[in-house]
Amino acid sequence: MSPLTTSGRLNAxxxxxxxxHDCWFDVDRVPELLERVERQEDAEAWKELGCRLVLEHDLVSxxxxxxxxxLVRLAPRSAEARGLAGKIxxxxxxxxxxxxLLADCADAVKEFREVLNRHLGSRPADYLVAFRALLAVEEEYHWANALEGFTDDIHHVDCPHCGVGVTIVIGDFGCYSQVWDGGEEIRRDLRPAVGEELTGTxxxxxxxxxxxxxxxxxxxxxxxxxxxxxxxxxxxxDVAEEYTSANRPS
Known part of the structure; x- marks a missing residue:
């Protein structure tokens, strides 16, 4: 059973x-910081909370x-709360x-899903952050961590047929695959999925x-x-399939 489908107890x-303990192995600082941000917006408290609750790569305390x-209770009115809950x-x-502990948060995760859907519908400035958080809520963890804004995204994969390293570019400068043959760049346009070609996630x-x-x-x-x-x-x-394969944790 998924840890997010059991009944939540932390809310109750x-x-x-x-x-x-937090990431610094303290046990008293986080509740103090939460009380500060619940009273009023406090940039320094939010910054310290982020450092204490999650590390930059893959650790959450x-x-x-x-x-x-x-954090979820603050999320409807706080971009910092949405962002930090999403990172967790x-x-x-x-x-x-x-x-x-994650299983105990099932009710909060359900509430967060509703908060994020409402927020995304307002077309906010922090759309990408909130969308990635929604992906995490839906347990699409790979894309929650990998998705960027498609302004100039570059992904590196190996061709599954010949094994050559291929650069995938999706952004303002075009959408194409790329290899270098000596000093010559060779590009091919990507073929976007349309209609029923898009399935699943x-x-x-x-x-x-x-x-x-x-x-x-x-x-x-x-x-x-x-x-x-x-x-x-x-x-x-398939671009997504090869990108997922290349970035799957070992």
Whole structure:
């Protein structure tokens, strides 16, 4: 059973912070910081909370999951709360050793989904941050961590047929696959997925971004879940599949 589908308990009980160390292995600082940001916007408190609840790469502390319900309650009115709650959930698939605490947050995660859907519909300035958080809520952890804004995204994959390294570019300067043959650059246009070619996660992601009028994201997703031609051997492969394979944790 998914840890996000069990009944939530952190919403219904007082957290024993003495057992919830943060990334600095303190147990008393996070509740103090939460009280500060609940009273009023406090940039310094938010900055310290971020450092104490999650590390830059893949670590989230027990205090991070313990703080999640309170962050979700702040999320409708606070970009900092939305961003930090999203970062915690983006790391939910990591080796944090807190599956029980994550399971206890099921009610908060459900509430966060509703908050994010309402927020995304308002076409906010922090759309990408909130969209990545929604991907994490839906347990699409790979894309929650990998998705960028498609302004100048560059991905490196290996052609599954000839093995050559291929650069995938999706952004303002074009959408193409690229290899270098000596000093010569060879490009091939990507083939975006259209209509029924989009299925599963890609279809859902594009539906949400089209719904919310996010044309750049919607177009980028169509290319990311489309096809690429290897400029070296002319074989055609699925961009998202090869990108996922190349970036799957070992």
């Amino acid at each position: 009980q007082v957290v024993n912070w003495a057992q919830m 027990p205090a991070g999951f313990a703080a999640l319900p309170r 959930l983006e790391r939910a698939a990591g080796r944090h050793g807190c599956d029980d 890609g279809r859902w992601m594009r539906h949400i971004t089209v719904r919310d009028g996010q044309e750049v994201l919607a177009n980028g997703i169509a290319h990311l879940f489309g096809k690429a031609e290897c400029p070296a051997c002319a074989s055609v492969f």
